[in-house]
Amino acid sequence: xxxAWNSLMISGLAQAAVVFQNAEYLALAGRAATFILDKQQIxxxxxxxxxxxIVSTIARSxxxxxxxxxxxxxxxxxxxxxTHSPTPMVDMASSSWLTQAIALQKEFDEHLWSKDLxxxxxxxxxxxxxxRERQVDDNATPSANGVAIANLTRLFLLTExxxxxxxxxxxxxxxxxxxxxxxxxxPGLFSALDWFGNQTVIKANPTVVQDLAKRYxxxxxxxxxxxxxxxxxxxxxxxxxxxxxxxxxxxxxxxxDISLQRM
Numbered sequence: 652x653x654x655a656w657n658s659l660m661i662s663g664l665a666q667a668a669v670v671f672q673n674a675e676y677l678a679l680a681g682r683a684a685t686f687i688l689d690k691q692q693i694x695x696x697x698x699x700x701x702x703x704x705i706v707s708t709i710a711r712s713x714x715x716x717x718x719x720x721x722x723x724x725x726x727x728x729x730x731x732x733x734t735h736s737p738t739p740m741v742d743m744a745s746s747s748w749l750t751q752a753i754a755l756q757k758e759f760d761e762h763l764w765s766k767d768l769x770x771x772x773x774x775x776x777x778x779x780x781x782x783r784e785r786q787v788d789d790n791a792t793p794s795a796n797g798v799a800i801a802n803l804t805r806l807f808l809l810t811e812x813x814x815x816x817x818x819x820x821x822x823x824x825x826x827x828x829x830x831x832x833x834x835x836x837x838p839g840l841f842s843a844l845d846w847f848g849n850q851t852v853i854k855a856n857p858t859v860v861q862d863l864a865k866r867y868x869x870x871x872x873x874x875x876x877x878x879x880x881x882x883x884x885x886x887x888x889x890x891x892x893x894x895x896x897x898x899x900x901x902x903x904x905x906x907x908d909i910s911l912q913r914m
Contacts, residue, residue, distance in 0.1 A: 652701040654687055654710060655792065658717035665721070665728035669864045674735065677728045684725055687718060688751060697758065712771045712786060712795035715759040719802045722752035726809075730873055734860040749809060756806060756815075759799070764818075769825030770796050787826050788836045796822060797839020801846040808852040808872040811891065819847050846870050851910050853903075854893075855885040862900055868907070 661680045668677035690706060691698045697710040697718070710718075726748035763771045765785065772783045773795065786795045803819035806812070823830075823844055830840050849870045853863065857875055879886060883896035887906040894910070897903040 654691055654697065654699050654714040655717045657683055657687065658714070658721040659792065661721035662717070662724045665724040668728050669731045672735070672864070674732055677725075677732055680721070680725055680728070684718075684721060684748075695758070696762075697755065709775055712759075712763050712773050712799065713792060715755060715763065716771070716795045716798040716802060717793075719752050719755050719759065720798050722748050722755065723802065723805050723809075726752065727873055730875060731860055731864050734857040734875075752802075753806065753810070756802065760818075765825075769818075769821040771799050771822075785825075787829060787840060789839045794837060794839040796826065797837065797843045800840070800843035804843070804846040804850050805872055807890075808850055809874060816847075816890075819843070823847060845913075849911065849913065850890055851907075852888050853885055853907075854879065854888065856883075859884050859900060859903065862903075866904075866907070868911070870911070871907075 661683050664676045664680035664683075668674060668680065690701060691710075693706060697714060698706045699708040699710045699714050700706065726746075729748060759771065762775055763773075765772055765783075768785070770785045770787070773786045774780070774783070776783060787797065788794055789797065800819045800822045803815045803822070807815040807819070823840070826837070826840055829837060830844075834841065851868075851871045852874055853868075853871060854874045854876045855863065856879060860873065860875075863873065876886075880896040882898050884899070885897045885903050887894045887897065887903070887910055889910055894906050897906060
């Protein structure tokens with residue numbers, strides 16, 4: 652069992668649960684994520700491998716990045732589930748998935764963030780390493796830094812902690828030369844740039860979640876705030892700037908169409 656590869660499947664299941672309105676997919680994703688949280692954390696560090704119950708190898712950047720993404724996808728899927736059915740199929744609340752993602756991001760930053768250059772190193776520092784690489788090219792799996800930068804933007808949208816956005820911007824600046832010279836080698840970085848440049852959060856009443864689930868919203872995060880302006884069903888915000896409160900589904904759809912336009 653490799654954390655990074657399983658995280659790809661967890662993300663796929665969590666997203667498919669919403670698209671196909673299938674709570675069993677979300678339950679499978681939740682069980683897999685819970686296994687990783689329970690079994691792969693040893694002495695405060697995420698570990699990459701588990702074969703025959705034997706855990707080994709400190710997690711690499713792709714394990715952190717893809718598992719944090721999986722936890723964020725579970726958080727979003729759980730919001731759908733919470734408004735879809737009064738009987739949850741996953742034991743953990745959406746807020747708990749987010750809490751776990753935040754904690755893992757802190758661990759990721761502590762051990763693999765490059766304070767001097769920006770972006771994330773592939774592995775921990777070691778006397779045996781001649782150079783510490785920062786993975787940016789996409790191969791059979793997405794690059795760790797592309798996923799990580801998108802995660803930072805998503806975490807900012809959910810928490811409004813500006814430090815996440817600053818890290819995302821610094822990382823994009825660090826890799827801007829490669830993006831200009833060899834764009835076909837790093838589509839993940841351009842996906843992260845899309846998140847950064849078109850970041851949108853919908854602060855919604857639970858009654859509109861099912862309608863939102865039917866739409867393709869590539870750079871959108873959903874939040875269910877305790878309060879909305881009187882008469883509003885949702886607020887569409889880009890970063891910290893929000894549009895006029897929406898009072899109808901048609902108005903909400905119109906605002907989303909505008910906010911998701913690419914220049």
